[in-house]
Amino acid sequence: xxxxxxxxxxxxxxxxxxxxxxxxxxxxxxxxxxxxxxxxxxxxxxxxxxxxxxxxxxxxxxxxxxxxxxxxxxxxxxxxxxxxxxxxxxxxxxxxxxxxxxxxx
Amino acid sequence: xxxxxxxxxxxxxxxxxxxxxxxxxxxxxxxxxxxxxxxxxxxxxxxxxxxxxxxxxxxxxxxxxxxxxxxxxxxxxxxxxxxxxxxxxxxxxxxxxxxxxxxxx
Numbered sequence: 001x002x003x004x005x006x007x008x009x010x011x012x013x014x015x016x017x018x019x020x021x022x023x024x025x026x027x028x029x030x031x032x033x034x035x036x037x038x039x040x041x042x043x044x045x046x047x048x049x050x051x052x053x054x055x056x057x058x059x060x061x062x063x064x065x066x067x068x069x070x071x072x073x074x075x076x077x078x079x080x081x082x083x084x085x086x087x088x089x090x091x092x093x094x095x096x097x098x099x100x101x102x103x104x105x
Numbered sequence: 106x107x108x109x110x111x112x113x114x115x116x117x118x119x120x121x122x123x124x125x126x127x128x129x130x131x132x133x134x135x136x137x138x139x140x141x142x143x144x145x146x147x148x149x150x151x152x153x154x155x156x157x158x159x160x161x162x163x164x165x166x167x168x169x170x171x172x173x174x175x176x177x178x179x180x181x182x183x184x185x186x187x188x189x190x191x192x193x194x195x196x197x198x199x200x201x202x203x204x205x206x207x208x209x210x
Contacts, residue, residue, distance in 0.1 A: 051154050102196035
């Protein structure tokens, strides 16, 4: 589902990743993080796709909401497991959406 | 492959899409657009993944490079076919990357 975002400006966190072969606990944690993100103040929506590379884009009201989510204690545990077990390579890019347009719905 | 991007600031165009059932010409055009984008001035890199939703993020030096790519004549043909045949729903978001960090390579 394409996220329903407001008129810009708002923020996008682009998380691009390459997984290791370790699957243990991964999908449960991914689901839990999506569930928790929805409860965070300033959360707008999330989009995710994966084949060779995974791309998850989460949308946020402002930088402060992103900072608080990054420091969320459950999320810190997930980030640590991500670094040590699930991801071979990743990049997180924090960006400010200045303009958007589209088709449909 | 995760795009090799410079230190911020730079720009990210986040293109999220839901496809129709029409496949004719789609993958050839997608490949051609990626090839052409690489030749555009200001192009930095591109990442793409699809399952239920497709997410393609292209990275650019500045807004002007993005504007020129949007107006590229072959790209205009592709955009038109996208609207009328290949995509049921899409959203393009133009954003300025302010910060990034990562793991690996």
